[in-house]
């Protein structure tokens with residue numbers, strides 16, 4: 001099996017030096033957000049009802065109309081709206097979360113940007129909301145697979161015992177050489193898996209799965225062509241009938257959650273899957289990952305942040321345990 005590439009391609013590298021240069025101050029960060037949200041500048045005052053310029057208000061995260069002084073707050077509706085943490089620390093945390101394929105822990109964020117652990121944890125959680133996206137796969141060949149993740153580790157090295165009820169079923173679908181969708185699911189029954197497939201895989205795709213009985217009948221819905229690989233018979237690759245692409249994604253996530261996050265509760269698992277999928281789906285972008293995450297600040301401003309999978313699966317907040 002191919003080894004998963006861990007490094008970020010050269011063209012995508014954006015170093016901490018680049019970051020320090022582009023965002024030396026909180027003001028530089030605020031200006032960037034303003035420019036994202038008003039690419040042509042704030043050129044109109046709703047209070048005066050006329051074209052005008054806006055100037056930065058010293059000491060506040062606001063810009064004021066040159067005539068009436070009406071304030072515009074670029075952070076309104078963004079994840080930074082109510083924060084007391086400096087904007088540059090937020091940007092730095094976003095930089096860290098985009099800097100590697102396998103993510104960073106709240107502990108690393110705490111150390112690098114010097115905030116309390118609690119603050120670092122909350123920041124990471126908020127930044128993950130930026131990385132949630134609802135996509136439908138449009139590749140003609142899609143691998144679909146289910147796995148189990150999460151739960152609390154028993155002891156230092158031990159894996160959680162299977163079937164203890166704490167692991168969560170996760171369903172993944174990936175276009176070959178394309179994008180991935182990973183969703184927590186209540187179970188791996190035929191009804192659940194077929195429902196998720198119909199929701200996320202374009203009709204008439206070729207769907208590759210293993211021999212799990214729940215996948216049976218996929219060729220009877222949505223015009224899918226269903227091709228199965230018999231793992232239990234030791235057959236992993238048979239021409240193009242394999243699930244190695246999704247296997248690669250699972251190993252990336254599992255290594256990341258195991259190595260970086262140690263354990264993730266059911267409650268938060270979807271947001272971690274979103275984070276890994278977001279980076280995976282941009283692995284070949286020429287734009288730095290950090291810039292992509294920043295863009296989401298503006299794109300998601302004013303949107304209600306909800307689970308992208310709420311309609312298909314349940315992710316009950318059954319556990320109060322924190323994800324570390």
Ligand SMILES: [Zn+2]
Nearest residue numbers: 045048065068
């Ligand atoms: Zn005005």
